[in-house]
Amino acid sequence: MRIGVLVKQVPATENVKIDExxxxxMRSGAESELNPLDMYAVEEAVRIKERLGGExxxxxxxxxxxxxxxxxxxxxxxxxxxxxxxxxxxGSDTLATARIxxxxxxxxxxxxxxxxxxxxxxxxxxxxxxxxxxxxxxxxITYVRKISDVDNFRVVAERAVEEGTEIVEAALPALIxxxxxxxxPRVPDLAGKIGSMFAQIPVLxxxxxxxxxxxxxxxxxxxxxxxxxxxxxxxNGRIIDGKDxxxxxxxxxxxxxxxxxx
Amino acid sequence: MGNFGGVWILAxxxxxxxxxxxxELLSWGxxxxxxxxxxxxxxxxxxxxxxxxxxxxxRGADEVIAVDEPPLAFDAPDAHSAVLEFLVRKHKPEVFxxxxxxxxxxxxxxxxxxxxxxxxxxxxxxxxEGGTRLLIQTRPAIGGxxxxxxxxxxxxxxxxxxxxxxxxxPKEDKTRIGKIVFEKVPESLLKxxxxxxxxxxxxxxxxxxxEADVVVAGGKGMKNAKSFEMLFxxxxxxNGAVGASRQAVDMGWxxxxxxxxxxxxxxxxxxxxxxxxxxxxxxxxxxxSSRYIVAINKDPDANIFKVADFGITGDLFxxxxxxxxxxxxxxxxxxRI
Ligand SMILES: Cc1cc2nc3c(=O)[nH]c(=O)nc-3n(C[C@H](O)[C@H](O)[C@H](O)COP(=O)(O)OP(=O)(O)OC[C@H]3O[C@@H](n4cnc5c(N)ncnc54)[C@H](O)[C@@H]3O)c2cc1C
Ligand SMILES: Nc1ncnc2c1ncn2[C@@H]1O[C@H](COP(=O)(O)O)[C@@H](O)[C@H]1O
Numbered sequence: 001m002r003i004g005v006l007v008k009q010v011p012a013t014e015n016v017k018i019d020e021x022x023x024x025x026m027r028s029g030a031e032s033e034l035n036p037l038d039m040y041a042v043e044e045a046v047r048i049k050e051r052l053g054g055e056x057x058x059x060x061x062x063x064x065x066x067x068x069x070x071x072x073x074x075x076x077x078x079x080x081x082x083x084x085x086x087x088x089x090x091g092s093d094t095l096a097t098a099r100i101x102x103x104x105x106x107x108x109x110x111x112x113x114x115x116x117x118x119x120x121x122x123x124x125x126x127x128x129x130x131x132x133x134x135x136x137x138x139x140x141i142t143y144v145r146k147i148s149d150v151d152n153f154r155v156v157a158e159r160a161v162e163e164g165t166e167i168v169e170a171a172l173p174a175l176i177x178x179x180x181x182x183x184x185p186r187v188p189d190l191a192g193k194i195g196s197m198f199a200q201i202p203v204l205x206x207x208x209x210x211x212x213x214x215x216x217x218x219x220x221x222x223x224x225x226x227x228x229x230x231x232x233x234x235x236n237g238r239i240i241d242g243k244d245x246x247x248x249x250x251x252x253x254x255x256x257x258x259x260x261x262x
Numbered sequence: 263m264g265n266f267g268g269v270w271i272l273a274x275x276x277x278x279x280x281x282x283x284x285x286e287l288l289s290w291g292x293x294x295x296x297x298x299x300x301x302x303x304x305x306x307x308x309x310x311x312x313x314x315x316x317x318x319x320x321r322g323a324d325e326v327i328a329v330d331e332p333p334l335a336f337d338a339p340d341a342h343s344a345v346l347e348f349l350v351r352k353h354k355p356e357v358f359x360x361x362x363x364x365x366x367x368x369x370x371x372x373x374x375x376x377x378x379x380x381x382x383x384x385x386x387x388x389x390x391e392g393g394t395r396l397l398i399q400t401r402p403a404i405g406g407x408x409x410x411x412x413x414x415x416x417x418x419x420x421x422x423x424x425x426x427x428x429x430x431x432p433k434e435d436k437t438r439i440g441k442i443v444f445e446k447v448p449e450s451l452l453k454x455x456x457x458x459x460x461x462x463x464x465x466x467x468x469x470x471x472x473e474a475d476v477v478v479a480g481g482k483g484m485k486n487a488k489s490f491e492m493l494f495x496x497x498x499x500x501n502g503a504v505g506a507s508r509q510a511v512d513m514g515w516x517x518x519x520x521x522x523x524x525x526x527x528x529x530x531x532x533x534x535x536x537x538x539x540x541x542x543x544x545x546x547x548x549x550x551s552s553r554y555i556v557a558i559n560k561d562p563d564a565n566i567f568k569v570a571d572f573g574i575t576g577d578l579f580x581x582x583x584x585x586x587x588x589x590x591x592x593x594x595x596x597x598r599i
Contacts, residue, residue, distance in 0.1 A: 011404065036525060037525065093380065094371065094374075094381065094383075095374060095375060095378065095379075095380065095381075098371075098375050099375075121404070121405065121524055121525075122403065122404055123383075123403055124383065124384065124402075124403060124404075124405075125371075125383035125384070126367055126371070126383065127367075127370075127371035127374070127381060127383055128371075129371075130339065130367075130368050130369075130371035130372045130375075131371045131372065131374070131375040133339075133372065134343060134371070134372035134373075134375040134376055135375050139340070139455040139456050140339045140340065140368065140372070140456065141456060142339070142364065142367070142368045143364050143368075156459065159364070160364070160519060161276070161364045161365070162276075162281075162363060162364060162470035162471075162472060162473065163276060163463060163464060163470055164461060164462050164463040164464040165461070165462045165464070166458060166460070166461055167458070167459050167460035167461065167462070168456055168457065168458055168459060169456070169457050169459050170455055170456040170457075171455040171456075174455075179518075180518060180521075180525055180526075181518045181519075221380070222378070222379050222380035222414050222416060222417040223380035223381075223382060223412050223413070223414050224412065224413050224414070224415055225410050225411070225412055226398070226411045226412065226413050227410070227411040228408055228409070228410050228411075229408075229409050229411075230407070230408060230409070231402070231406070231408075231409050231550075234568045234569065235555065235568070235569055235570060235571055237555070237567070237569075237570040237571040237572055237573055238571070238572055238573070239562070239567050239570065239572075239573035239574075239575060240572075240573070240574055240575070241574075241575055241576070242558070242560075242574040242575050242576015242577065242580070242581055243576065245576060245577075245580040245581050245584050246584060248574045248576060248581060249581060249584040249585050249588050250588070251572075251574075252556065252572060252574065252585065252588075253588050253589075253592065255556070255571075255572045256533070259533075259553075259554050261476070261500070261532060261533050261554070262589075262592055
């Protein structure tokens with residue numbers, strides 16, 4: 001089984017604090033990390049390889065620093081990693097990213113299964129996985145909470161939808177996007193950590209993956225960010241003391257009526 | 263770029279039934295269509311749609327395009343996106359919006375890639391720029407810490423998904439009339455490499471969390487699984503759903519399906535009640551766009567009070583039982599009226 005995993009480097013959000021006066025984001029500590037959900041994608045890929053044999057190849061598109069996201073994935077048991085990086089890729093939106101990742105996947109000879117996170121914590125679009133599947137023309141299963149069965153030809157998976165769980169079967173090759181429920185990612189052992197530190201991570205440029213430079217980066221992206229602003233989070237609501245709980249609840253009921261909820 | 267025109271919304275069905283949230287899109291779509299002076303078209307794919315097609319007209323659509331084929335009963339993403347691609351290439355809408363649900367967040371990105379156009383995820387507001395007719399798409403990013411306004415200036419259709427729960431569906435007006443077209447599409451588009459083999463309904467939540475008008479959420483302060491029963495009772499009384507913080511989920515008091523926040527679900531209800539939740543940024547990320555936020559926490563410095571419209575500093579084990587009692591009394595009063 002040849003398995004690919006798509007991982008993204010994101011700002012380390014637990015370190016993001018908002019300056020209350022200016023509303024500006026203040027970052028402290030490590031600047032970036034492997035997208036948390038992608039660890040679940042890596043874990044599932046490695047588990048399947050451990051069961052069925054084969055190899056897991058991890059890919060990340062991003063600036064040179066995204067190499068660390070690849071190393072993190074390698075430390076969890078992926079066999080090889082590639083960084084897809086080129087100055088021309090800067091400013092890619094989800095369409096351009098899907099084109100780049102698909103071109104790299106094809107260049108590497110394709111995979112039987114490709115794993116991605118359901119969404120990344122920075123853009124939170126969740127559009128890259130389905131986009132890659134569409135581009136490659138492979139089966140797609142999103143929001144996967146469990147892989148029930150997999151062999152060399154097909155995969156059966158549970159996907160979490162609004163009203164419950166769908167059980168679906170897809171022919172391979174397939175791209176799977178995972179949610180947190182799917183597994184408990186392993187903590188890399190020392191050997192894995194050291195191995196990943198010394199691993200060679202080839203960099204694939206736009207030329208290497210033979211992509212049209214008009215179709216990548218800002219130039220190749222149909223969407224444009226026109227403005228970024230910081231929302232006011234503070235609401236200055238009414239806070240009352242609950243020492244007298246009866247009275248507090250009566251006030252709450254009044255509030256709910258005022259807002260025509262009751 | 264040729265004559266693109268019309269505002270489309272993508273309605274959803276599951277198990278042969280139109281999903282109620284789809285009607286919210288008609289509120290979003292009607293505003294945009296009026297600003298663009300363009301027709302509003304509801305598009306729906308599925309099986310057995312005849313009986314429901316009119317409901318979109320009653321709620322504000324000028325036209326319905328339905329593709330009614332048994333293989334489309336299941337939301338197979340390849341078949342659904344192929345059929346939508348066919349329809350878009352044929353009719354060339356200027357704007358195409360859908361909900362940020364599991365269905366549309368799967369199908370729309372595939373469609374956007376096939377059409378090589380832009381798609382803006384999970385918008386909280388949409389507007390039209392006068393003159394250019396461009397769609398102004400506003401969405402939160404980085405856990406709601408930042409808002410971005412996005413345009414799709416060069417390609418059409420301009421596509422976006424919007425948060426469910428943000429708008430109310432328009433009222434039904436059975437006198438409205440409009441065109442209903444059942445389109446035929448090439449058979450080859452209906453083929454899928456993904457098939458449904460089973461469905462397990464979630465029995466704990468009658469109303470999907472992301473679509474509920476009221477969300478009653480609990481955190482680590484709830485102390486145990488048993489006390490979540492209070493939240494389920496309140497949710498039932500208010501016709502809502504139950505949510506939780508990651509701590510509560512990690513403790514195993516409630517399943518991950520209920521987790522709200524950065525690594526869980528994003529909700530947008532009219533009322534959000536947070537009981538025993540400290541209000542970590544990652545939690546706020548999933549609920550800060552709620553219309554009204556009520557917080558109950560014994561720590562007066564808890565961050566959740568900063569985003570609360572109404573807060574009670576106190577012990578939830580005293581307050582929640584009284585709230586249940588009060589809500590029951592309110593319910594009785596309403597019965598008498
Ligand atoms: C990458 C990442 C992603 C994350 N994603 C999410 C996410 O999606 N969702 C999420 O929620 N968190 C998420 N977190 C975790 C988040 O940082 C917090 O740890 C979590 O939200 C805290 O949950 P809590 O408020 O229930 O618990 P705590 O922070 O422990 O707060 C419990 C609160 O209950 C109050 N309390 C205790 N007893 C009582 C009582 N008797 N009456 C009233 N109040 C009481 C306490 O004063 C306290 O404020 C994420 C973290 C990371 C790093
Ligand atoms: N630049 C990238 N390189 C590799 N994988 C990516 C990249 N961007 C997104 N992905 C994958 O797509 C998923 C969804 O990301 P997003 O669409 O950005 O929310 C991530 O969890 C990754 O698995």
